Amino acid sequence: MILRVNVTFEQVRELAQRTVTDVRYPKVSIYTLDAIWVLYDRVLRVDPHRLDDPARDRFLLSKGHGPSAFYAVLAAKGFIPAAWLDSIAALESPLGSHPDATLVPGAEISSGSLGHGLPLGVGIALGLRATGYRDARVFVLIGDAELDEGSNHEAMAFAGAAGLSNLDVVVADNASASLGWPGGIASRFDVHGWSSATVDMRDHEALYRSFTAAHADRPHVTVATARS
Amino acid sequence: MFRSHPLSDDTQALTMRDAFAAHAADLLDADPRVAVVLADISADMFRDAAAAHPDRVINVGIREQLLIGVAGGLALAGLRPIAHTYAPFLVERAFEQVKLDFEHQGTSGVLVSVGASYDWAEGSFTHFSPRDVALFDTLPGWRVFVPGHAAEVPPLLDRAVDADEGVYLRLSLRRNAAPHGVGEPFTVLRHGTRAAVVAVGPVLDNVLAATEGLDATVVYTNTPRPLDTTALRELAAAAGDTVVMVEPYLEGTSDWLVSRALSDRPHRLLSIGVGREELRRYGTAAEHERLHGLDAEGVAARLRAFLG
Numbered sequence: 001m002i003l004r005v006n007v008t009f010e011q012v013r014e015l016a017q018r019t020v021t022d023v024r025y026p027k028v029s030i031y032t033l034d035a036i037w038v039l040y041d042r043v044l045r046v047d048p049h050r051l052d053d054p055a056r057d058r059f060l061l062s063k064g065h066g067p068s069a070f071y072a073v074l075a076a077k078g079f080i081p082a083a084w085l086d087s088i089a090a091l092e093s094p095l096g097s098h099p100d101a102t103l104v105p106g107a108e109i110s111s112g113s114l115g116h117g118l119p120l121g122v123g124i125a126l127g128l129r130a131t132g133y134r135d136a137r138v139f140v141l142i143g144d145a146e147l148d149e150g151s152n153h154e155a156m157a158f159a160g161a162a163g164l165s166n167l168d169v170v171v172a173d174n175a176s177a178s179l180g181w182p183g184g185i186a187s188r189f190d191v192h193g194w195s196s197a198t199v200d201m202r203d204h205e206a207l208y209r210s211f212t213a214a215h216a217d218r219p220h221v222t223v224a225t226a227r228s
Numbered sequence: 229m230f231r232s233h234p235l236s237d238d239t240q241a242l243t244m245r246d247a248f249a250a251h252a253a254d255l256l257d258a259d260p261r262v263a264v265v266l267a268d269i270s271a272d273m274f275r276d277a278a279a280a281h282p283d284r285v286i287n288v289g290i291r292e293q294l295l296i297g298v299a300g301g302l303a304l305a306g307l308r309p310i311a312h313t314y315a316p317f318l319v320e321r322a323f324e325q326v327k328l329d330f331e332h333q334g335t336s337g338v339l340v341s342v343g344a345s346y347d348w349a350e351g352s353f354t355h356f357s358p359r360d361v362a363l364f365d366t367l368p369g370w371r372v373f374v375p376g377h378a379a380e381v382p383p384l385l386d387r388a389v390d391a392d393e394g395v396y397l398r399l400s401l402r403r404n405a406a407p408h409g410v411g412e413p414f415t416v417l418r419h420g421t422r423a424a425v426v427a428v429g430p431v432l433d434n435v436l437a438a439t440e441g442l443d444a445t446v447v448y449t450n451t452p453r454p455l456d457t458t459a460l461r462e463l464a465a466a467a468g469d470t471v472v473m474v475e476p477y478l479e480g481t482s483d484w485l486v487s488r489a490l491s492d493r494p495h496r497l498l499s500i501g502v503g504r505e506e507l508r509r510y511g512t513a514a515e516h517e518r519l520h521g522l523d524a525e526g527v528a529a530r531l532r533a534f535l536g
Contacts, residue, residue, distance in 0.1 A: 054305075054306060100332075101333060101334060102333075102334045108304070109304070109333055110328070110332045110333055110334075113324065113328055115293075116297060116325070116328055116329060118297075119293060119294045119296075119297020119298055119300070119301065119325070119329070120297050120298075120300050120301040120304065120329060120333070121301060122294065122297065122298050122301060123297060123298035123299060123300055123301015123302045123303075123304065123305070123309075124301040124302075124304050124305045125301070126263075126283070126286060126298060126301065126302060126305075127263070127301060127302040127304070127305025127306065127307050128305055129283050130263060130283035130284050130302075130305075130307065131260075131305060131306060131307065150293070151293040151294065151297065151325075154288070154291035154293055154294035155294050155297065157289075157291075158288050158289065158291065158294055158298075
């Protein structure tokens with residue numbers, strides 16, 4: 001099921017801003033909010049009451065830095081109490097500056113070290129295929145700077161060759177990669193046989209169209225550009 | 229012209245790797261939870277299994293970070309992954325993946341290596357992995373199995389796949405003449421009073437030869453992690469609280485466990501294993517075994533010096 005809770009994007013943004021205590025990444029904390037919101041509000045089939053449903057879709061926050069947007073959406077959608085947002089990163093808080101999947105209901109992976117989410121997502125996508133859950137989809141959110149990590153490129157080449165149609169990547173591009181991506185980020189995926197779309201992070205309809213675009217025989221990447 | 233192949237040995241009808249591939253194929257047939265992830269190494273040995281189970285035999289090419297990441301993802305999807313390649317690439321090259329993509333995610337997996345400490349001596353240092361077991365000792369909960377004979381591999385692989393914890397199964401072309409100790413943590417092969425000598429995996433035959441005529445207990449294990457420290461304490465108590473660890477990987481790897489197990493009483497410990505220094509030599513595995521003092525003569529000399 002797709003969750004329908006009466007929370008607006010403006011309200012979830014307020015929730016996200018409540019959690020901005022991440023001193024290392026103050027500016028990156030919530031720029032991913034639009035993409036994560038559209039996924040949880042309109043695309044992912046996930047249910048806070050059935051966290052272990054093997055047929056659920058998976059959202060993997062690979063870019064563990066600045067997880068406020070993620071936590072805010074989990075709170076808005078009933079996975080965690082909103083009160084948790086007020087004590088983020090305290091000793092007894094389940095919410096840290098990098099998410100720990102064993103502590104946060106609804107978090108599929110523990111992240112923080114860059115470049116782990118996409119290989120894990122490829123494995124989950126293969127596992128869903130092997131266990132017969134062929135309709136379940138895997139979305140992995142990575143950052144444009146995270147794309148520097150070579151492990152992503154191992155995964156991009158393999159997923160394209162394997163035609164992993166149940167895999168979607170969202171690259172949250174705030175132009176933070178030190179060397180940039182001459183020729184564009186999408187081209188790195190295109191050469192490996194992925195389908196791709198580059199959209200404005202603030203354009204929720206465009207995000208939705210890309211997240212739901214048909215890609216029957218190949219993985220798909222949405223490059224969501226955020227320029228402040 | 230090279231004399232040896234990195235992964236096979238003409239003198240062995242059935243290597244540990246052969247036994248692993250054959251038994252893994254049986255497990256794939258029997259258990260829909262089992263998946264095998266490869267990085268080109270041994271892919272030819274899994275050709276039939278891959279044809280029978282295309283969704284559960286996955287070759288990611290020469291991509292070791294992805295090898296471990298995919299295994300971690302399969303575990304998250306509820307499968308029991310077996311990831312396999314050459315030891316230094318499996319354990320050392322992608323060690324952060326080993327650290328973060330299983331336990332940190334709340335899952336576990338099975339890692340099976342070939343190559344060991346110096347199997348392909350002609351390949352030299354880049355293909356040696358004597359530090360692997362020490363690295364697993366930095367992570368919580370991993371089991372380490374070190375068979376000494378191809379016939380020990382299938383039961384150990386069964387146990388690895390059935391376990392809840394992460395398991396590292398370390399295969400080698402070095403081996404003993406006969407299998408031992410399947411199903412028990414320690415197999416006592418000789419009783420003595422001057423020392424308890426623990427032989428791990430393929431060094432057993434050399435240890436037996438080195439201790440011929442010596443008043444020492446000789447114990448074999450192919451499951452060094454978790455080390456059976458309860459049994460070790462009893463064996464040591466009957467042998468003057470004198471322990472000798474002979475291991476086919478980095479010398480001293482088990483020192484911390486033996487010292488901790490015997491910390492409440494005076495004891496002596498000698499560790500014999502693979503030296504820390506890079507030898508920058510080629511040749512054969514048997515020659516490297518001799519250079520590291522792990523042949524029968526080398527072990528005997530260390531024992532004589534230690535026991536007086």
